Amino acid sequence: MFGRSLPFGERPALILIDLMRAYFEPGGELFLGSRDCLESAARVLAAARAAGVPVIHTRVAFGPGGVDGGLFFRKVTPLRHLVGDGPLGRLMPEVAPGPEEVVIVKRYASAFFGTALASTLTTLRADTLVIAGVSTSGCVRASAVDAVQHGFVPIVVRQAVGDRDPRPHEAGLFDIQAKYGEVWDETAVTKRFGAGRLPRAGNGPAAR
Template sequence: MADDLTSADPFGGSLRPGTSPVVLAVDMMRAYFDPASGLCLPDDHCLHAAARVLGAARQAGVPVVHTRVRYSAGGVDGGVFFRKVPALRALVGDGPMGELMPPVAPTDGELVVVKQYASAFFGTSLASTLHARGVDTVVVVGVSTSGCVRATTVDAIQHGFVPLVVADAVGDRGPEPHESNLRDLAAKYAEVVDEVTAVDYLAGAARGADR
């Protein structure tokens, strides 16, 4: 035990994904893909990768959960966060910027969690819902890597889930925050995997359920 505690590499341990995953699509709203929005990403690569991961989950019978942000009039339920990020004003009410993008739109029966802050777990019933379903692993796709994806991933591990962040299927306002946050998440909070690995894992979870 003492040798483990004094290891030359104190980070970078590995987490083994479980057999009961969920795919969590974080905030894949029009606001992140429409140039008229102050939140718009430089490209939509992550949107299409996320759509493929969601398709693999559905084919495998793995549940999919979506999140979106919505504020009441004046952002009264957004608190200091709403004041800090002026671009969030586009997400007041049910305007077009809050719509989930068609390639990742929910299908019948898929849960949509409405939130006001960065983490999908903060102030929502998400953790209770996933625990009640016996989920042990959360496969994270969505936006943004340094914001809501990161906050959600940290909270996932704090709630006892193994987080898998799909690097190809998350995006940010630029390469630096995207890449630096993926490195830090991989060091401390999650397994960061590529799209192919995530799809293979979801297919394997389905095969395991059939045995």
């Protein structure tokens, strides 16, 4: 039976996936067409910080020629704008990383693939990964799938993820809810963060 629920754990971490200028620059090849998910992600970020929830950011960057991006780089031609450390690869100021927040550079869709995300979450003793960012059908979905495969409950924040087209966006959310994790509204997530019952990840005995 599809659709059974996974519990929101006691040691969440928040990940903000690829909230870079490339996705919010009008006229750009990667432009999403809306800033709504960015504004929602900023509110979720503020709630996480207020509750002491660990925050992880990701961004995409490739080496010269995109050779470290392999076939993914060849398939998705707009990724050429993310070679090096250009302005389109910079994180948006609304969700700029704090001084103690981890920033992971990734090259493929999943935030787990080829990165230290799983070991970082294990060190934090996290049991739940709250996910915001872009795009819903791509990096968000891939990261949610890998999260559950690594033993972390994925909680995708509906208003804080976005895509270029509502069809893959809604299909991605439907698929995540059906098979891989949970899709929560922003208000429910921020209320959960603000409930004052969440122990700071990394303190006390491991929950996993």
